[in-house]
Amino acid sequence: MAEAVKRRAPAQEAWELLGKLFGETRHRIVRVSAEFGLTPPQLFALRTLEPDEPVPMRALATALHCDSSNVTGLVDGLEAQGLVERHGAEHDRRVRMLVVTEHGAQVRSRLIEVMREVPPQLASLSAEDQRALRDILRRALG
Amino acid sequence: MAEAVKRRAPAQEAWELLGKLFGETRHRIVRVSAEFGLTPPQLFALRTLEPDEPVPMRALATALHCDSSNVTGLVDGLEAQGLVERHGAEHDRRVRMLVVTEHGAQVRSRLIEVMREVPPQLASLSAEDQRALRDILRRALG
DNA sequence: GACGGGTGCTTGAGCTTGTCAACCATTGCC
DNA sequence: GGCAATGGTTGACAAGCTCAAGCACCCGTC
Numbered sequence: 356m357a358e359a360v361k362r363r364a365p366a367q368e369a370w371e372l373l374g375k376l377f378g379e380t381r382h383r384i385v386r387v388s389a390e391f392g393l394t395p396p397q398l399f400a401l402r403t404l405e406p407d408e409p410v411p412m413r414a415l416a417t418a419l420h421c422d423s424s425n426v427t428g429l430v431d432g433l434e435a436q437g438l439v440e441r442h443g444a445e446h447d448r449r450v451r452m453l454v455v456t457e458h459g460a461q462v463r464s465r466l467i468e469v470m471r472e473v474p475p476q477l478a479s480l481s482a483e484d485q486r487a488l489r490d491i492l493r494r495a496l497g
Numbered sequence: 498m499a500e501a502v503k504r505r506a507p508a509q510e511a512w513e514l515l516g517k518l519f520g521e522t523r524h525r526i527v528r529v530s531a532e533f534g535l536t537p538p539q540l541f542a543l544r545t546l547e548p549d550e551p552v553p554m555r556a557l558a559t560a561l562h563c564d565s566s567n568v569t570g571l572v573d574g575l576e577a578q579g580l581v582e583r584h585g586a587e588h589d590r591r592v593r594m595l596v597v598t599e600h601g602a603q604v605r606s607r608l609i610e611v612m613r614e615v616p617p618q619l620a621s622l623s624a625e626d627q628r629a630l631r632d633i634l635r636r637a638l639g
Numbered sequence: 640g641a642c643g644g645g646t647g648c649t650t651g652a653g654c655t656t657g658t659c660a661a662c663c664a665t666t667g668c669c
Numbered sequence: 670g671g672c673a674a675t676g677g678t679t680g681a682c683a684a685g686c687t688c689a690a691g692c693a694c695c696c697g698t699c
Contacts, residue, residue: 365631366615366622372634374612377519382562396656413676420524425657427678432655449665449676470516473508476637480508484633489507491626491633492514495618538685555647567686569649574684591647591694 376476387469391462392436400429401438402467406460409442409452438462518618529611533604534578542571543580544609548602551584551594580604 388398396419403418404410416426430453433439438459441451455463480488530540538561545560546552558568572595575581580601583593597605622630 364615364627365624366619366627367613369627369631369634370613370615370619372631372638373515373518375638376515376634377522380519394655411676421656422658423677424659424679428656447666447676449663451677471509471512473506473512477508477512480633480637482507484636485506485508485511487629488633489511489514491622491630492511492518494626495622496514496517536684553647563685564687565648566650566688570685589647589695591692593648 376474380474383474384470387466390469391466393466394432397429397432398466400426401433401455401459401463402470404439404453404455404459404463406455406463409454411444411450411452412441413450415453433459518616522616525616526612529608532611533608535608536574539571539574540608542568543575543597543601543605544612546581546595546597546601546605548597548605551596553586553592553594554583555592557595575601 384395384398388395391398393401400415400419403415412426412430413423415430416423419426419429430439430441434441437456440454440456442454444450444452477485477488526537526540530537533540535543541561542557545557554568554572555565557572558565561568561571572581572583576583579598582596582598584596586592586594619627619630
């Protein structure tokens with residue numbers, strides 16, 4: 356640690372660089388949502404719902420880390436666009452199962468497709484760097 | 498490309514892993530903001546302002562990629578807490594220069610400190626991985 | 640020097656997210 | 670049957686965000 360030189364740990368610099376990527380990604384999410392006529396929270400909600408696995412609203416709320424009352428509004432929006440439907444559950448008449456419609460499933464898969472697109476900064480990396488990055492992230496997050 | 502095996506490019510898998518990290522970071526930002534008595538947008542605003550470099554509100558708006566009218570509210574909040582002040586500019590009486598107060602500068606630096614903390618997933622990487630990650634990100638985003 | 644377009648900021652309307660508290664219907668246990 | 674707990678909705682409220690309108694001011698031109 357030289358006197359005037361403020362040494363930053365490599366991980367810290369990496370973290371700051373990721374911060375930049377985060378910022379740009381936020382705007383991307385807003386843009387993509389708008390393309391699909393959704394708001395970002397609606398997009399996350401639809402992405403969370405598996406077309407073949409109806410879940411009660413409560414489950415969506417916990418998955419999104421938010422209040423149930425919030426989900427009511429989100430689902431209202433999705434339902435208004437015919438992307439999901441509320442079906443009554445047989446065994447418990449209190450719960451409403453969320454079912455992704457045919458249309459909703461199509462939108463959802465296109466949406467996931469777009470979200471998966473690797474941002475240009477990463478795509479421009481060499482094949483070796485891409486593999487190394489994947490391996491490191493696997494070790495960190497896997 | 499084997500038949501049934503859907504091969505994912507390494508960069509794509511890396512991107513998905515980063516998505517996970519993003520999600521966790523979002524909650525972290527909310528938590529940190531609350532700790533400082535700020536809302537997330539207020540936090541970003543304060544972080545953007547350099548204590549030694551007063552800037553017109555317009556500049557903050559473009560830096561935050563939002564409308565000027567939005568900044569008015571954000572700055573109202575920061576000013577109410579004594580973190581920034583609006584000063585008239587000499588050469589142009591329309592513009593209001595944003596000046597970070599002494600207190601604001603302190604809060605800001607503590608805040609940046611906390612935001613810089615490397616999340617545990619990255620911190621737990623080996624020193625080599627950390628360096629490799631930094632180098633790759635430098636190439637991607639530098 | 641006065642006019643007029645462009646600019647910086649604020650205000651207000653309107654929408655969405657998000658939380659909390661209150662409420663209703665229903666369930667399941669005692 | 671009674672009663673606490675649960676799933677979902679509603680309403681009140683705070684905040685972010687955008688747009689349109691307005692105000693004060695700058696600056697070019699005639």
